[in-house]
Amino acid sequence: MSVFWQEGGMAKDVEVAERGSFSGKDYQDPPPAPLIDAEELTKWSFYRALIAEFIATLLFLYITVLTVIGYNHQTDLKENGEICGGVGILGIAWAFGGMIFILVYCTAGISGGHINPAVTFGLFLARKVSLIRAIMYMVAQCLGAICGVGLVKAFQKSYFNKYGGGANSLAAGYSTGTGLGAEIIGTFVLVYTVFSATDPKRNARDSHVPVLAPLPIGFAVFMVHLATIPVTGTGINPARSLGAAVIYNQDKPWDDHVSIIAILFLLLFLYI
Numbered sequence: 001m002s003v004f005w006q007e008g009g010m011a012k013d014v015e016v017a018e019r020g021s022f023s024g025k026d027y028q029d030p031p032p033a034p035l036i037d038a039e040e041l042t043k044w045s046f047y048r049a050l051i052a053e054f055i056a057t058l059l060f061l062y063i064t065v066l067t068v069i070g071y072n073h074q075t076d077l078k079e080n081g082e083i084c085g086g087v088g089i090l091g092i093a094w095a096f097g098g099m100i101f102i103l104v105y106c107t108a109g110i111s112g113g114h115i116n117p118a119v120t121f122g123l124f125l126a127r128k129v130s131l132i133r134a135i136m137y138m139v140a141q142c143l144g145a146i147c148g149v150g151l152v153k154a155f156q157k158s159y160f161n162k163y164g165g166g167a168n169s170l171a172a173g174y175s176t177g178t179g180l181g182a183e184i185i186g187t188f189v190l191v192y193t194v195f196s197a198t199d200p201k202r203n204a205r206d207s208h209v210p211v212l213a214p215l216p217i218g219f220a221v222f223m224v225h226l227a228t229i230p231v232t233g234t235g236i237n238p239a240r241s242l243g244a245a246v247i248y249n250q251d252k253p254w255d256d257h258v259s260i261i262a263i264l265f266l267l268l269f270l271y272i
Helices: 038-042 044-074 088-107 117-125 131-155 157-162 176-197 200-205 214-232 238-248 251-271
Strands: 002-007 010-015
Touching: 038 131, 044 088, 044 131, 044 157, 044 238, 088 214, 117 131, 117 176, 117 238, 131 157, 131 238, 157 238, 176 214
Parallel strands: none
Antiparallel strands: 002 010
């Protein structure tokens, strides 16, 4: 008897031994996704997954950017704020990690709960999703992020412009290389956690793991934010960084993004 669940790269495939028999292998690795699967474009489940990724990323950016702007306002001494007021860096990290936990839990059965182009790209390289699904997911995520930040600006335009729009940028005293290193390590921690939490071998050994998978993913986001908020504001999610940069649309966030992306392409060129 086999139990199979797979959607958007997060999969569970468990073989259970029949009563009275014994199976030496209690799991089965899912087959690699085809590079180009045009048949996906004819399925409603594919478009439902795109809608899920769009809405999840929109909600993620809406809640988290509001949290960042609210904290900046509460600690603004010119607005009668307090230096130790607001939720603090700890609260901001909880907002990001908590939203990822909630949204992955809600969308895992629909789209796989990526909510991050870096996660989608990693799953594509591992042949967990096809090229078509990967590209469309990343488009939906970026559009959702832009719309989510756009809602924040629509509701709180004055605070949005005054407090940086939640956009990622290098903090004073840090070089582009330092910011790049922080983002690479932080993104690795997140993607590594995603692969570990959705490993079919682990799912087969521990029946409770699929239910708890969103928890370590959200906690990884929380921990990375604690470490890198003082450096870059923490990206580790290209859609999050892009959405805030597009809506805020100021020079420094764009300059920092262009510098880091240019270095990444140079490293990829040297590697190839």
